[in-house]
Amino acid sequence: MITQPHHVPERLALLSGPAVDTFLTEGLLSGEQVHSGIDLAKAVEPLPEDDARWWVEPIRSLVEDAMFEFGKDRTRADAWLAPRLHATLRLTRREAADKRLWNHLALAVAPDYVVWRHLAEPARRVAAERFRGPADRQCFSRLWWAAELFRNGPDYEPVEIACGNQDLIHTVLRNDLIDHRPTAQALVRLLKDGKITTGRDVNGLSIAVNAAGATLIYDVLAPDEPRDPARLRDWIAEAETAPPVSRHVLPEGPDEEPVPEQSLAVLTDYFADLFETAPVRGRKGED
Incomplete structure (x- = not known):
């Protein structure tokens, strides 16, 4: 298994897709050899130096702790790392939508973690999309976005629950309905x-939720609180002085209002009813 590059940058940067391809060698994807990091550093676009969020050390420390803690069950690392990555790397959604940031994190900062987490048997190879892929597949962006979409205001417990089910984050992150917070929380409550x-x-419930959403507006059935962008801005500004996230208790996210309990209860009951007739493979009466 590869180790971290000999040269790990001190700060995050932006790395374009074409630049990534140069370093996605067969040796890296097979987990046998990592790049030195020096040539890669020449291909990046730097981020503002006066922003404390771009320091690499807190993220490197997190992934090293995850690899140490979850070596016997690597999928469990997702539920642990997602809320802590989100609380460490405090981004706006616009910043998080820039694939170049995730490219750099995966390839320059923690390629060893990507290989550790996603080296697939029996081919013994990592899919290239884990380094530079869509938001629901790339190693780190999928965790950040799962935390962003499943947190309930400052509470990351729903993120742990959601990321404990690989099918939920694989299926639901591709669904626009998940941006409706009561929908996300109702799915988590059904899991819990x-x-x-x-x-x-x-998968069966997701199909049913999508089909119903074509004719039913969930915003009407389960209205949400309007989000105050100032709360997010304040939380991001606090990155300058925030201590490292705890390894033993969940951090706190932006101080936003949680989903209204009435909306959550209504939508949870509605989804439970949908699930009764959802097309679930293997269930009695289904092919």
């Missing part, structure tokens, strides 16, 4: 309550 448990349950 044991109403849905398997990947087939998640």
Whole structure:
């Protein structure tokens, strides 16, 4: 298994897609050899030096702790790392939509983590999209966006629950409906309550939720609180003085209002009813 590059940058930067391709060698994708990091550093676009968010050390420390803690069950690292990555790398959604940032994080800062987490058997190869892929597939962007979409205001507990089910984050992150906070929280509550448990349950319910959403506006059925952008700006500004995130208790996200409990209860009940007739493979009566 590869180790970190000999040269790890001190700060995050932006790395374009074409530049990434130069370093996605067969040796890297097979987990046998990592680049030195020196040539890669010449291909990046720097980020503002006066912004404390771009220091690499807190992120490097997190991924090293994740690899140490979850070596026997690597998929469990997602639920642990997602909220801590989000609380460490405090981004606006616009910043997080820039694939060049995730390219740099995966390839220059922590390629060893990408290989550790996503080296697939029996081919013994990492899919290139884990380094430079869509937001729901790239190693680090998928975790950041899962935390952003499943957090309930400052509370990251729903993120842990969501990221504990690989099918949920794989399926739902591609769904625009998940940007409706009560929808995200209702799905998590069904998981937490044991109403849905398997990947087939998640996939079947997702199909039903999408189909119903074509004719029913969830914003009307389960209205959400308007979000105050000042709360997010304040949280991002606090990155300058924020201590490292705890390894043992969940951090706190932006001080935003949680989803209204009434909306969450209504939508949870509605989704539970949808699930009763959802097309779940393997369930009695389904092909």
